[in-house]
Amino acid sequence: MTYGRVDAEVYEMIDRRNRRLTAELQRMEEKVREVKALEEIWHRLKFVVLESNPSGYFRIRTMFNNHRLGAVSYPMLKQNVFRIFYDSLAGEVSDDNMINLLTHIWGYLKKHVVESERDEVLDLIGELSKGNLDVTKRLFDLFADLHARHGKRNLMDPPLEGIV
Secondary structure, rough: OEOOOOOHHHHHHHHHHHHHHHHHHHHHHHHHHHHHHHHHHHEEEEEEEHHHHHHHHHHHHHHHHHHOOOOOOOHHHHHHHHHHHHHHHOOOOOOOHHHHHHHHHHHHHOOOOOOHHHHHHHHHHHHHOOOOOHHHHHHHHHHHHHHOOOOOOOOOOOOOOOOO
């Protein structure tokens, strides 16, 4: 059971980020000519895709694996991956997907934070797991701070510059 709501400010941040990422992808799509660059974009966007399109997340992983096996050509891989990127950036984020995303982000961050930083996050994740969406904005802010504090690229607001 969920109670509370995700703060509208979170959805506004996501919308601004998605518009920025869509524009960046449109500018760089033609320049992406190698699988290495496409993999780097995927690496940076995978949590953004997961946020609104979990099935797209798994389809991209499968397509890259199939490409490595020779079953999918690079042009087909690129076309399908970019289509999923755009669909994901245009998609809506459900409450369940928001909970899933923040749990996955914590799964990554917990390997990089020190013990004293864990308590507040664990309390908030516990509330989120109970369905309390009121903590979403606080987790977004806290995760952004932890990414910066530990010199990690922000998985929730990834930069795409410098890939191609």
